[in-house]
Amino acid sequence: MALIVQKFGGTSVADIHRIQNVANRVVKTHKQGNDVVVILSAMAGITDHLINLANEAAKKPDRRELDVLLATGEQTTAALLAMMLKGMGHRAQSLMGHQAEVITDCEYGNARILEIGTDRIRRLLADRNIVVVAGFQGTDIKGNITTLGRGGSDTSAVAIAAALKADVCEIYTDVDGIYTADPNICPKARKISEISYDEMLNMASLGAKVLQIRSVGFAKKYNIPVHVRSSFSEEEGTMVVQEESVQEQLVVSGVTHDLDQARITLKKVPDQPGIAAKIFSPIAESGILVDMIIQNTRATGQTDLTFTVPKSDYEKAMEIEKKIAEEIGAEEVFGDPNIAKVSVIGVGMKNHSGVASLMFNALSRENINIIMISTSEIRISCVIEEKYAELAVRVLHTSFGLDRED
């Protein structure tokens, strides 16, 4: 008997038929004698539909009111699941953010959870209710409806699991776990049975897109085991746990790639204090996210500065930087939207030297030119030409001994 939090994403509740599938799974867990708290997302596509409505209503929809609007998506699925469970003869009750006492700050659209009151949930569980909480939403202390930002239901789930000291937080999604690489381009990719929070944090930010990054931080902070698994199969997925709990410690746990990158270089930038701010402030102001930044100092008091932006923002960023280059007297701006970032991730590399050189050698053997390099404690990323991305992933996957044996 355990306390289990189960979170189902938008594709898992996309229609009544799939919600029925969720209900069956929840009931099965409950019948095994477990206490079950279910966190739901909105039906797939609904949030986008509501955002479109909001954009019709106002050029720049007010953030408070946008949250009120968006919160209806999860309210709908939570009510539907709860009535379905009751229709099946089980005790169940839906709770909205304010009823579940998910207290957040008042940063509408991207609120942070401050506190979760668990009294009401615990009382319902004690009466053998299946508790269905609308994900993604909370309330500030004044009673305004807030939302946690895209993928916020993952954060709701982990935070509620933490507040309840749940035994596990299960994240049901449309993939069956975390893989050592994208199986679509790397046929020998293996499902990872256990991975550490830190590795997952690096995976998520690099495009593995399975778990919302903020929720992983939460899970790490409160040490909540997260089980990422498929809502369409019974198979075990991937457990995200403390580093110390991971049984099989590989040097590198996975290889990720990100094709949504474009590179921009400012050549011969005067090497003066404040120059970087001048280059990046207008980019930030127009809402463009800069990923990697690299600066090569030249001997001449000038420097070359290269950074990456999402492909969709490439034209806009180039335009901005061309103006900036003139203002600050840089020689030239050039760029390339046809690049990719490949990364190897693993807590093991903290204790093993030579990971970087193994990576560079592997790429070099295939004549793949490395354009940019960036590293963190447990990750090495290389920007390469886009056309080599898939080859690079396969080569690195083999080189670091990740290939499935069969």
Added chain:
Amino acid sequence: MALIVQKFGGTSVADIHRIQNVANRVVKTHKQGNDVVVILSAMAGITDHLINLANEAAKKPDRRELDVLLATGEQTTAALLAMMLKGMGHRAQSLMGHQAEVITDCEYGNARILEIGTDRIRRLLADRNIVVVAGFQGTDIKGNITTLGRGGSDTSAVAIAAALKADVCEIYTDVDGIYTADPNICPKARKISEISYDEMLNMASLGAKVLQIRSVGFAKKYNIPVHVRSSFSEEEGTMVVQEESVQEQLVVSGVTHDLDQARITLKKVPDQPGIAAKIFSPIAESGILVDMIIQNTRATGQTDLTFTVPKSDYEKAMEIEKKIAEEIGAEEVFGDPNIAKVSVIGVGMKNHSGVASLMFNALSRENINIIMISTSEIRISCVIEEKYAELAVRVLHTSFGLDRED
């Protein structure tokens, strides 16, 4: 400068374009220096859509969860209007039922308002906000979401107007006021400029279908002037006010008709105590609403019993009564689904005798046979053959001097 509550129904907020129309009207009232509280229904059709979803989710959807689901309809329109008003440069804020402190009992699906806390609304008004309240919904004292039943947004509006001691409660709808008869069948029908609460109560229940009946009771109790008017025109509509305030007191204010009636007669029912309960309990249990009931005593210790039900329930009710008739030893059950009810309504008839005979004579002159009669203090209703309904309305309209002069 006044405090004005404006309520807009489903057709007035059916899409973004119409919500824009609502926004313009609200802003106009606000710009004249008035405090404005807006109550909204869900977009036309949405509530039915949600009910269909619920019926897919469960055979008999749990009432608590159904309310959670339905409440999303008004949440959506309230958020959209508030963001639109803000987008137009005005201060505005949406409030859901629990935020507006609309406290109800916990009769899900048909909750009654117990109390309305006005602090938050008053504070927002003091800051010159346009306050947009989601209609139809409230919260019980435990914080569960409740809804007020079909047409409940009218009740929300009048109740909030009462709590705020508003100067007027304007109900915007797709008709431009209350008419002396249905203009579709009575071309000489006039718009009524003022009508008493009691007359309106009788109008509404007889099928004028403009104002939810419970809201009229509320308005009467707290003496809130209700202005029923069109959201698509600037014209004045109909004021529903205290009897004493009505300027022009006619004997009869209007003629209504109801085609959704079917008649069932049980012949030679043994005249014993408890027999009526035996006849009507099974009808009530199957959710069929009985309107008129008439009993003619025979000299023989037997009685004939006639009653009316909605046309859609006729077959079901006949089936039930045939069984009952056998059980209790009634001679025969027969019925007629092709009937109509025409009524004349007016507080004036309290002080004028002869209204009934004028009505019966008028119908008789046209050879319209009266099948059933029922009366209240300010209303006389006759059941006639359905095919004569329109003729009867026109004849009565003329006989009671209601025809438009032009």
